[in-house]
Amino acid sequence: MNLRNICVGAMALAMVSGPVFAGALDEPDNMAPFFTDSGMMKMKPMEEFKAAFMAMPMEKQEAMKKECNDAAMSKPHAEFCANVQALGGAN
Template sequence: MIIRTLCMGAVALSMMSGAALAGALDNPAKMTPFFTDSGMKTMKSKAAFKATWTAMSEEDRTDMWKECSDQVIAKQHNDFCKLTKQLGGAN
């Protein structure tokens, strides 16, 4: 019984931490509007980026800005994170 409980706890913990690792910047539904192509290689103009950014919920902007504060993530999403910082983060 104890082993079963421990195993179930381990499974639940791994599921929760797996969801936490998939951040907003890795979510195509949240990132696609910032790009001109489906492969997300070409970013929209600065004005279009700003319009998309301000149309998002404050929670989504905050999540993305926090992820861009991480140096490793910011390096992976360099152009995107530069623009979010220019826009004042979550503002």
């Protein structure tokens, strides 16, 4: 009985805390303005990228810069992070 409670508690904790680990770069709503297609495969030109980035709230900009400075987080978003770095994302 005790083992069952531990397993159920661990599963509930994993379900609740899972979305907390998703970063700003993993949220489609944050990333959509930077792509030309709905599948988010083709990045917008730098002028449009910069306009979309500067239109975001400062908190989201800072969160994206922070994640792009983390090697593990930026790896799957290399092209995006290269553009953020070009806009002064390397603090």
